[in-house]
Amino acid sequence: MPMRLDSSPSSLDNDNAVPGLERLDLSVYQQRLPARPRDAHKGMFGHLLVIGGNQGMGGAVMLAAEAALRCGAGKVSVATLSEHIASLLARCPEVMAHGVDDPAQLPPLLSQASTVVLGPGLGRDAWAEQMLIQVLEREVPRILDADALNGIASMSRPIRLGCQTVITPHPAEAARLLACRTADIQADRLTAAEQLAERFACAAVLKGVGSLVAGPGDLQRPGICMHGNPGMASAGMGDVLSGVVGALLAQHLDAGTAARYAVLLHALAGDRVAEQDGQLGMLASDLISSIRYYLNRNI
Numbered sequence: 001m002p003m004r005l006d007s008s009p010s011s012l013d014n015d016n017a018v019p020g021l022e023r024l025d026l027s028v029y030q031q032r033l034p035a036r037p038r039d040a041h042k043g044m045f046g047h048l049l050v051i052g053g054n055q056g057m058g059g060a061v062m063l064a065a066e067a068a069l070r071c072g073a074g075k076v077s078v079a080t081l082s083e084h085i086a087s088l089l090a091r092c093p094e095v096m097a098h099g100v101d102d103p104a105q106l107p108p109l110l111s112q113a114s115t116v117v118l119g120p121g122l123g124r125d126a127w128a129e130q131m132l133i134q135v136l137e138r139e140v141p142r143i144l145d146a147d148a149l150n151g152i153a154s155m156s157r158p159i160r161l162g163c164q165t166v167i168t169p170h171p172a173e174a175a176r177l178l179a180c181r182t183a184d185i186q187a188d189r190l191t192a193a194e195q196l197a198e199r200f201a202c203a204a205v206l207k208g209v210g211s212l213v214a215g216p217g218d219l220q221r222p223g224i225c226m227h228g229n230p231g232m233a234s235a236g237m238g239d240v241l242s243g244v245v246g247a248l249l250a251q252h253l254d255a256g257t258a259a260r261y262a263v264l265l266h267a268l269a270g271d272r273v274a275e276q277d278g279q280l281g282m283l284a285s286d287l288i289s290s291i292r293y294y295l296n297r298n299i
């Protein structure tokens with residue numbers, strides 16, 4: 001039975017609020033991604049495939065892909081509707097962008113990828129469902145976010161996603177996954193995070209103020225992130241986080257470490273942007289250069 005600890009937003013400023021939890025600390029995690037050897041080449045740092053961007057949501061895959069490139073993924077491909085391709089390439093020509101209007105076009109892209117991000121702007125239609133089914137069939141390091149989680153929540157039985165998978169629900173998505181109310185999740189966030197990790201047999205990030213990371217398995221204590229601020233309550237922040245997790249998985253970090261490190265980098269970057277320019281009007285894309293700044297500290 002998981003411990004009930006006070007990880008509520010109001011307790012986060014209290015140093016005694018998190019006994020039993022790992023308080024996520026950059027000095028621990030920045031040692032996990034080794035310095036690159038002198039003869040490094042892009043093939044050593046993974047090929048990440050970002051899948052999503054249904055109608056009206058092409059920006060979500062762009063944010064994830066750009067964040068992933070800025071976090072050191074060797075190659076980043078995007079599979080999205082063809083209507084988004086031109087704008088994607090105009091913003092970031094380093095991305096390999098593929099129009100996948102028919103889900104049958106996905107298998108060759110999946111077979112080239114070492115790591116997958118599924119969910120940003122994925123939507124909830126038949127196209128989205130087919131993308132989800134195909135990703136679930138492949139055992140690669142993967143992060144499932146946003147509508148991928150809503151798709152999993154609508155399945156008749158919980159599936160075991162495995163120790164190479166990270167899920168990143170916000171409280172409403174967590175409530176769908178655990179078939180309860182958002183208020184129930186928020187009333188005991190630690191238990192919710194642990195239940196997510198246990199039920200889906202993966203690493204689980206429960207986003208929101210004081211983001212929590214549980215699993216996979218019992219090897220690591222659940223972690224809590226004491227950084228981040230309300231300026232981050234803006235559209236696309238989660239999409240950027242999914243790209244950061246994807247990049248760290250692509251660079252061979254295990255799911256638990258990638259999830260913890262990514263949450264920390266993302267929240268620290270949010271605080272740095274807020275210090276520089278204030279909380280109001282912060283864009284998710286504003287975080288990306290600061291995430292890179294923290295990623296490179298001490299390397």
Ligand SMILES: NC(=O)C1=CN([C@@H]2O[C@H](COP(=O)(O)OP(=O)(O)OC[C@H]3O[C@@H](n4cnc5c(N)ncnc54)[C@H](O)[C@@H]3O)[C@@H](O)[C@H]2O)[C@@H](O)CC1
Pocket residue numbers: 056057058059060061119120121122123146147170171172173182207208209235236237238239
């Ligand atoms: N530029 C883009 O293309 C964007 C696309 N997006 C996509 O839009 C789709 C829908 O995502 P949404 O998250 O808006 O929809 P959801 O219906 O899953 O969630 C929205 C609701 O969740 C609840 N919620 C979220 N965070 C909470 C917290 N910390 N505490 C309490 N309640 C909380 C709130 O009630 C909120 O209205 C996703 O596929 C997502 O990737 C969004 O990420 C926004 C940006």
Ligand SMILES: Nc1ncnc2c1ncn2[C@@H]1O[C@H](COP(=O)(O)OP(=O)(O)O)[C@@H](O)[C@H]1O
Pocket residue numbers: 146170207208209210211227228229230231232233234235236237238239240241266
């Ligand atoms: N008040 C807050 N304090 C700290 N972090 C926050 C706050 N509001 C949002 N965030 C962070 O911003 C991100 C929002 O993700 P999400 O809700 O999925 O947004 P979106 O779907 O728009 O991309 C999460 O990482 C969350 O922890």
